[in-house]
Structure formats: C-alpha cells, structure tokens
Amino acid sequence: MFDALTEKLGGVFDNLTGRGALSEKDVEAALREVRVALLEADVALPVVKQFINTVKEEAVGEKVIRAVKPGQQVVKIVHDALIETLGGAQEPEDLKISSPPSVIMMAGLQGSGKTTTTGKLALRLKKKDRKKVLLASLDTRRPAAMEQLAILATQAEVESLPIVQGQSPVEIAKRAMQAAKFGGFDVVILDTAGRTSIDEEMMVEAANIAKIANPSEILLVADSLTGQDAVETAKRFHERLPLTGIILTRADGDGRGGAALSMRAVTGLPIKFLGIGEKIDGLDVFDARRIAGRILGQGDVVALVEKAVENADMAAAEKMAAKMAKGKFDLDDLSMQLRQIQNMGGLGGIMGMLPGAQAAKKALDNGVVNEKIITRQIAVISSMTKKERQKPDLLNASRRRRIATGAGVDVSEVNKVIKMHRSMADMVKSIGKGGMKGLMQKMGGMKGGMPSEEQLKALGEKALQSGAMPPMGQNMPQGLPGLGGGGLPGLGGGLPGLGGFGFGKKK
Amino acid sequence: MFGWFKKKKPIEDTQNNEEKPVEVVESSEIISIEQPETIPAETPNEPLAEPTISEEAKKGLFEGLKRSSARIGDGITSIFTKAKLDEEALEELEELLILSDMGVETARKITAEMARRRFEKSAAPEVIRAELAEIIAQMLAPYETSKDPWAGNTRPQVIMFVGVNGSGKTTTIGKIAQNLVDNGHNIMLAAADTFRAAASEQLLVWGKRANVPVIAKESGADAAGLAFEALQKAKAEDKDILLIDTAGRLQNKLELMAELEKIIRVIKKQDESAPHETWLVLDATVGQNAISQAEAFIKSGGVTGIIMSKLDGTAKGGILLALTEKYKLPIYFIGVGEKVTDLQPFNAREFANALVNI
Numbered sequence: 021m022f023d024a025l026t027e028k029l030g031g032v033f034d035n036l037t038g039r040g041a042l043s044e045k046d047v048e049a050a051l052r053e054v055r056v057a058l059l060e061a062d063v064a065l066p067v068v069k070q071f072i073n074t075v076k077e078e079a080v081g082e083k084v085i086r087a088v089k090p091g092q093q094v095v096k097i098v099h100d101a102l103i104e105t106l107g108g109a110q111e112p113e114d115l116k117i118s119s120p121p122s123v124i125m126m127a128g129l130q131g132s133g134k135t136t137t138t139g140k141l142a143l144r145l146k147k148k149d150r151k152k153v154l155l156a157s158l159d160t161r162r163p164a165a166m167e168q169l170a171i172l173a174t175q176a177e178v179e180s181l182p183i184v185q186g187q188s189p190v191e192i193a194k195r196a197m198q199a200a201k202f203g204g205f206d207v208v209i210l211d212t213a214g215r216t217s218i219d220e221e222m223m224v225e226a227a228n229i230a231k232i233a234n235p236s237e238i239l240l241v242a243d244s245l246t247g248q249d250a251v252e253t254a255k256r257f258h259e260r261l262p263l264t265g266i267i268l269t270r271a272d273g274d275g276r277g278g279a280a281l282s283m284r285a286v287t288g289l290p291i292k293f294l295g296i297g298e299k300i301d302g303l304d305v306f307d308a309r310r311i312a313g314r315i316l317g318q319g320d321v322v323a324l325v326e327k328a329v330e331n332a333d334m335a336a337a338e339k340m341a342a343k344m345a346k347g348k349f350d351l352d353d354l355s356m357q358l359r360q361i362q363n364m365g366g367l368g369g370i371m372g373m374l375p376g377a378q379a380a381k382k383a384l385d386n387g388v389v390n391e392k393i394i395t396r397q398i399a400v401i402s403s404m405t406k407k408e409r410q411k412p413d414l415l416n417a418s419r420r421r422r423i424a425t426g427a428g429v430d431v432s433e434v435n436k437v438i439k440m441h442r443s444m445a446d447m448v449k450s451i452g453k454g455g456m457k458g459l460m461q462k463m464g465g466m467k468g469g470m471p472s473e474e475q476l477k478a479l480g481e482k483a484l485q486s487g488a489m490p491p492m493g494q495n496m497p498q499g500l501p502g503l504g505g506g507g508l509p510g511l512g513g514g515l516p517g518l519g520g521f522g523f524g525k526k527k
Numbered sequence: 528m529f530g531w532f533k534k535k536k537p538i539e540d541t542q543n544n545e546e547k548p549v550e551v552v553e554s555s556e557i558i559s560i561e562q563p564e565t566i567p568a569e570t571p572n573e574p575l576a577e578p579t580i581s582e583e584a585k586k587g588l589f590e591g592l593k594r595s596s597a598r599i600g601d602g603i604t605s606i607f608t609k610a611k612l613d614e615e616a617l618e619e620l621e622e623l624l625i626l627s628d629m630g631v632e633t634a635r636k637i638t639a640e641m642a643r644r645r646f647e648k649s650a651a652p653e654v655i656r657a658e659l660a661e662i663i664a665q666m667l668a669p670y671e672t673s674k675d676p677w678a679g680n681t682r683p684q685v686i687m688f689v690g691v692n693g694s695g696k697t698t699t700i701g702k703i704a705q706n707l708v709d710n711g712h713n714i715m716l717a718a719a720d721t722f723r724a725a726a727s728e729q730l731l732v733w734g735k736r737a738n739v740p741v742i743a744k745e746s747g748a749d750a751a752g753l754a755f756e757a758l759q760k761a762k763a764e765d766k767d768i769l770l771i772d773t774a775g776r777l778q779n780k781l782e783l784m785a786e787l788e789k790i791i792r793v794i795k796k797q798d799e800s801a802p803h804e805t806w807l808v809l810d811a812t813v814g815q816n817a818i819s820q821a822e823a824f825i826k827s828g829g830v831t832g833i834i835m836s837k838l839d840g841t842a843k844g845g846i847l848l849a850l851t852e853k854y855k856l857p858i859y860f861i862g863v864g865e866k867v868t869d870l871q872p873f874n875a876r877e878f879a880n881a882l883v884n885i
C-alpha cells in the first residue's frame with residue numbers, strides 16, 4: 021500500500037546525506053521499490069519499465085524540498101506521472117456521436133463485461149444526452165447472450181433489435197443499422213461476442229463488422245482486474261480494430277487497476293468510463309486521479325467522499341432524522357443504518373479508503389471486528405414483518421424462532437439484534453430530548469455538508485488511535501455486536517455505519 | 528483422460544433410470560425444469576450442440592497453452608543464447624516470469640532456485656528451459672489431483688461454483704455436465720444465479736445440450752431458496768451429482784459474500800456434509816487480485832478447489848503458482864475454449880511445459 025511504499029522509500033533515503041538535489045543513485049534505489057509496487061498493482065512489465073525511465077528523468081536533479089521527506093517527494097513525482105500517463109487530470113472527451121444513426125461498437129475478451137456495459141451506455145445516452153438508442157446483440161455464440169441484452173434494454177428503457185435466429189453477426193449488424201435508420205434512432209450500439217485476440221476467424225469477423233458499420237466509437241471493454249495480459253490484449257485488439265477508447269469494468273472491485281495504465285500506455289487510447297457495479301447506472305466517467313491513487317495504494321479520499329454522497333439516500337435520511345428528533349428509532353431505521361455501511365463497501369472498504377486507517381483495517385482483517393455479522397443482522401431484520409419492525413415489542417419467542425429460520429440463523433442472533441436495537445432506541449430517545457443539535461454533535465460534528473478531506477483524515481487517525489475498536493462508551497452499552505461490541509468510534513460517532521453522512525446536505 | 532468423470536460404481540441405478548415420469552412441479556415459482564425423457568440417445572435437436580468427443584480437446588489444450596506462452600518461451604531463448612546465467616540473465620528471467628502473472632515474489636523464488644542450480648557455462652537454452660519447467664512442475668505437482676471429486680458416499684454429491692462476474696462459472700458447469708452425463712452419471716443443475724440478466728437461460732441451454740434437468744426460477748428469486756429446493760429435488764430423484772451455479776460476485780461486496788454464506792447455510796440444513804465441493808472459477812487473465820479473490824471465497828464459500836478458465840487466450844495463468852503456494856488448494860480443471868470439449872483436467876507437467884514453451 022501507499023503507506024508501505026512511502027515507508028520503504030523512507031528506508032531507501034535514510035542514508036541520504038547530501039542536501040540539495042536527488043542524485044541518480046538515490047532515485048534509482050527508490051525506483052526499484054516503485055517498480056515492485058507497480059508490478060504488484062498489475063501494471064504490465066513493459067509499461068513499468070518505460071514508466072520508470074520517464075520518472076527517473078524527471079526525478080534526478082529535482083531539488084529536495086525541505087518540508088517533505090525525499091521518499092514522499094518521489095511518490096509525489098510518481099503519482100503525478102501516473103496521472104499524466106493515464107490521460108491527465110481533466111475529464112476524457114465524451115462519446116463521439118455522428119449524424120444519426122451513429123454506431124457504437126463494443127469489443128473485448130470473453131466475460132469482460134461488454135453486454136452489461138452496453139446497457140449502461142444506453143442508459144447514459146438516453147438520460148444524459150437525450151438520445152434515442154437501439155441495442156443490438158451480435159453475440160451468436162454465448163448461450164442466452166441476446167436475451168441478456170434484451171433484458172438490459174428493457175431496464176434502460178431503450179429498444180433492442182428483435183432477435184432472429186440463424187443470422188451471422190455481420191447480417192445482424194446490417195439489420196441493426198437498417199432498423200436504426202428507419203426507426204429514427206440517434207445511436208445504435210452493437211454488442212459483440214467475446215473473443216480472444218488470437219482467434220483469427222473471430223478477429224477477422226470483428227474487423228468486418230467495423231468496416232460495415234463504420235462506428236463513430238469502437239470501445240474496447242476490459243476487466244480492470246486484468247494482470248500482465250492487459251498489454252497483449254489491448255495491443256492486439258488495437259492492431260485489428262480502429263479502436264477509439266477503452267472502458268474498464270469491475271472498477272468497484274478491490275483490484276489495484278494497473279491494467280488501466282498498461283492499456284492506456286500501449287494504445288494511447290483514452291479510457292472513457294469505469295464500470296462500477298452490476299446495476300444499470302453503474303458507469304462513471306474515468307478519473308485519472310482516482311486510479312493513480314489506487315495503483316499506488318494511496319488512501320482514496322476522493323472516492324470515499326463520492327461514495328458517501330452517492331450512498332446517502334437523502335430523502336430516507338431526512339425522514340429518519342425527523343423521526344429520531346422525536347426520539348423514535350425502529351428496526352427499519354437500524355436496517356437502513358446497516359445497509360449504509362454495506363453500500364459503502366463494508367467496513368473494510370471504508371477503512372481501506374481512509375488514509376492512516378490501515379491498522380484499524382488490519383484489526384478488521386484479523387477478525388477482531390466481524391463485518392459478516394452485519395449482513396446477517398440485515399437478513400434478520402428483513403425476515404421480520406413490517407409490523408414487527410415497527411413494534412419490536414411484538415417479538416415473542418415463537419416469532420423470534422420463525423425469524424431465525426427465515427434468516428437461516430440461530431435464535432440467539434435474532435435476540436442480539438433486538439437487544440442492539442433496544443439500546444440504540446434508548447439512546448435515540450435520550451438524544452431526542454436534546455434535539456437534532458445534540459445528535460449532530462454526537463455524530464462527530466459533521467453538521468452541514470460533507471466532511472472535508474482534513475476531517476476525514478482526522479477521523480481515520482482517530483480510528484487508528486483507538487486501536488482495534490474499543491467497546492463503546494456508556495451511550496451504547498450493547499453497540500453493534502458485529503463491531504466488536506462497539507460502534508465505529510471516530511468514524512461517525514454514536515450511530516454505527518457512518519450514519520452521520522446521511523444527515524449532511526449534499527453540496 | 529477424463530478418468531474422474533467415469534462412474535465408479537454401477538449401482539442400482541438401472542432402477543432409477545426406468546421410472547422417469549415427467550415430474551409435476553409443485554412450486555409455482557420454479558419456472559423451468561427440463562427432464563430428459565430417456566437416456567439421451569442422441570444430442571437434442573439443437574444447432575448449438577457440440578460434439579462430445581474429447582480428441583481435439585487435448586490438442587486444444589496444448590495449442591492454447593503453447594500459443595499463450597510463446598512470448599515467455601521466445602524470451603527464454605533470447606536470454607539463454609548467452610548460455611550463461613549471469614546476474615543480468617537472471618534479472619531478465621525474473622521479468623519473463625512476472626509476465627505470466629505469477630507475481631514478483633514467486634518469480635524471485637524461482638529465479639533464485641535457478642541461480643542455485645548453477646549451470647555449466649555452455650548449457651544449451653533447451654536444458655535451461657527444461658530445468659525451469661521442472662521447477663514449476665514440481666511446485667504445482669502437489670495440487671494436481673487424481674482424487675475423484677465426486678467419490679463421496681452421500682448422494683447427491685453437491686458441487687458449487689463460485690467466482691467473480693464473467694469468470695466462466697456457467698460455461699464450466701456446462702462442460703462438466705456433459706462430461707458427467709457421457710460417463711453415465713445422473714445429474715442435475717441448479718441455476719442459482721438469479722441476479723444477472725438471462726443467467727438462468729444460459730444454464731438452461733447448457734442443460735438442454737447435455738439433456739439434464741435444470742432447476743431455475745424467475746429472475747430475482749432467492750438464490751438460497753433455489754439451492755435448497757434443487758437439493759431437495761436432487762435427493763428425491765436420487766441424483767448422483769448436483770451442480771450449483773451461483774451469481775458472479777466481487778469479493779469485496781460483503782452483502783453478496785454473505786448471500787453466498789447463506790446459500791451454504793441453507794444447503795447444510797438438508798445435508799450437513801454439503802456442499803461437498805466448492806470450486807472457485809478464475810479467469811486466466813486475472814492478475815494479483817486473484818489472491819484477494821481466493822482469500823475471500825475461501826472465507827465465505829469454503830472453497831475446496833480451483834478451476835482456471837480461458838487458458839486458450841494470450842494470458843498465462845501464472846497466478847496459479849502464487850495461489851497454490853499460499854492456499855494449498857487443488858486445481859481440478861482448466862478451460863481452453865467455449866466449446867463443451869474445451870475442458871481439461873489440470874496437469875502440472877503440461878502446464879509447466881506450456882508455460883516455458885516446451
């Protein structure tokens with residue numbers, strides 16, 4: 021991780037005596053560590069080598085700034101060079117749309133996420149660009165691929181080309197363009213079958229489709245979890261197809277995303293979007309800063325803040341806040357709190373994103389704090405009836421047994437959830453008397469708006485200082501059992517799960 | 528070749544095969560169950576159906592792996608034409624190994640071992656390459672397994688397939704199903720990927736090809752519930768093996784990992800020993816993230832073995848070395864294409880040879 025790299029570089033520079041500028045020897049030693057870090061982040065070897073050379077040229081002779089350690093300075097240079105290589109800090113160009121019907125063609129390996137991404141692009145073009153979109157599946161190979169695209173089209177509320185069995189991909193492409201022309205569509209997206217870059221027949225087929233359809237965009241869809249093969253695949257597809265851009269899928273995974281750098285470096289193509297999540301709206305405009313931070317394992321504060329904003333369901337949060345102000349907190353509210361933790365990638369995810377929270381994360385990884393339980397707690401609550409969730413007093417022994425069976429857990433676990441809820445409800449009741457003001461204060465002082473980067477950092481450090489999640493204070497004697505007997509101190513205060521974020525106003 | 532797929536004991540199955548009523552499905556939720564009317568006399572009238580002879584499959588493996596590792600092999604030739612394993616050559620060797628995705632640590636280990644073995648100054652590249660293959664084969668040999676994965680006594684043997692999205696789970700199940708059927712097993716498939724659009728339909732096509740029943744429900748149905756019902760059915764119909772397909776999930780999505788745990792908990796209510804195997808399906812293109820995948824799926828899914836798909840492309844799958852070293856899991860199969868025949872038992876020696884291009 022970033023911290024580890026900085027530390028290692030610190031070691032390299034311990035012997036640095038000469039003041040003034042970074043010498044070639046210093047830089048070389050440092051870059052050996054950087055090389056390993058990049059390889060471990062799945063940046064492809066040829067790209068690593070090329071990249072290291074560039075950085076070396078920049079770093080040698082650089083004045084050592086007094087305020088920072090030389091190691092940090094090298095990391096900064098590497099970080100900036102990463103952003104530069106990835107396409108710079110500005111947003112990539114939007115999709116090129118030519119005179120209607122404009123064709124977008126999707127290409128890539130098997131299972132890289134083309135079909136899902138096709139659906140996502142359709143939704144974006146429809147919603148953001150107000151385009152009339154037609155989807156056509158040219159995948160005659162994978163079973164039910166066409167049905168999959170048809171379902172996604174329905175989800176995005178766009179049309180899909182009727183499925184006709186027995187047509188070749190080229191025939192389907194022609195039919196799609198005809199249909200787009202006569203149907204008055206602005207954009208037609210051609211989803212193609214996955215293919216390996218060494219399948220000659222299939223690569224020829226792809227080239228033929230591109231020739232016939234003359235797309236304004238040919239997008240290579242690649243998995244951001246790809247390893248060293250990223251270079252080979254990108255190069256080979258680029259050789260055979262006039263690609264115009266890259267989309268990286270599964271960027272919501274915990275991969276380091278080195279493939280982004282590899283593919284960008286060998287093709288020079290812009291990375292246009294990141295696929296994040298399986299839902300149809302899970303598409304983000306590519307942001308070089310975010311990926312650069314990830315490749316270096318740097319605490320991705322930007323991503324954390326974005327995610328927090330994204331996930332805080334404002335309406336629901338406000339409703340809950342109003343309820344809590346009256347001192348009410350039912351099991352639905354608890355469930356919502358728990359879900360917010362999850363939506364943010366779980367505790368592990370949140371901790372990983374906070375700089376300086378590594379130690380706390382380690383505690384989590386070592387099972388000191390068990391986050392699996394959260395999901396089970398949600399399952400328990402969702403196995404209750406609506407009435408039971410609103411009036412927990414109804415929960416007698418036989419109901420508890422039923423709930424346990426429904427959720428696939430022991431009755432004792434149901435009891436724990438109920439107990440936890442009760443203690444939280446009690447707390448809310450007491451806060452209710454103090455009004456919302458008191459509650460906000462308890463939540464770590466994030467009154468208006470999102471927490472600033474500094475605040476987040478401070479929170480991360482607080483969590484770190486508090487070690488492996490010590491038990492909560494008097495406010496919450498039970499705490500969340502899943503959290504080692506406490507909420508997450510320092511990460512949003514009294515309520516578990518950073519619930520505090522939900523109460524801020526979206527800026 | 529497919530020794531594992533052989534049915535070991537020709538038990539009183541004949542009995543079961545005779546009575547095969549087309550079953551009425553009680554649960555209205557189950558939308559599709561396909562029953563083979565009889566033992567498949569011929570492949571159903573399906574244009575997509577593939578031949579089931581595994582002759583060319585063997586070729587596929589070698590072709591696939593050879594193609595994929597051509598660069599490593601070439602690289603080795605060019606390093607070692609110097610015929611001397613000096614510092615520089617070793618560094619280049621390490622880099623070539625890294626290209627296979629085995630990770631820096633493993634590459635260093637192998638390089639160190641090569642250095643330790645100290646070659647004659649005049650050693651030919653082939654000798655060095657053979658030595659390298661030997662080291663890799665030795666590292667992987669313990670994880671090549673001759674254990675019959677469905678030898679257990681309880682019926683049905685329940686095998687669950689897990690992994691990230693698009694890694695090749697459904698396709699692998701399709702291939703395995705056909706092989707099992709060809710070897711006389713009486714099997715059932717469960718389409719517990721109720722999430723991805725048309726995922727059930729995909730498995731249904733494979734079920735149809737192999738002429739085996741598939742338990743599926745409407746999209747969005749509870750996956751654990753489906754698995755539970757499938758096992759109930761498989762038991763009632765005295766199936767030998769139940770293969771359960773699951774939705775792809777990224778290992779850092781705790782909610783989805785918990786769903787996986789729930790599927791297992793629910794299955795265990797019927798059979799404490801089930802699932803008897805849980806296989807993690809990995810895409811050969813995956814990089815170092817496979818380690819994190821394995822860790823999480825072992826934790827939540829109790830993974831007992833690995834399958835690597837897509838070794839017919841340019842990716843080399845070197846991460847298997849790091850994975851086995853760390854988690855000591857057997858590797859059961861490799862996938863070398865999309866056809867039903869494109870499945871091979873994992874063979875350490877062949878994999879190693881192909882990796883260094885012998």
Ligand SMILES: Nc1nc2c(ncn2[C@@H]2O[C@H](COP(=O)(O)OP(=O)(O)O)[C@@H](O)[C@H]2O)c(=O)[nH]1
Binds near residue numbers: 216695696698869
């Ligand atoms: N070339 C190749 N493609 C494969 C292999 N295994 C699966 N695939 C393809 O990879 C894609 C994803 O596979 P699928 O089984 O749907 O993955 P799942 O999401 O894990 O179920 C499909 O297009 C498959 O045809 C393989 O061994 N080689």
Ligand SMILES: [Mg+2]
Binds near residue numbers: 696697698720726775
């Ligand atoms: Mg699947």
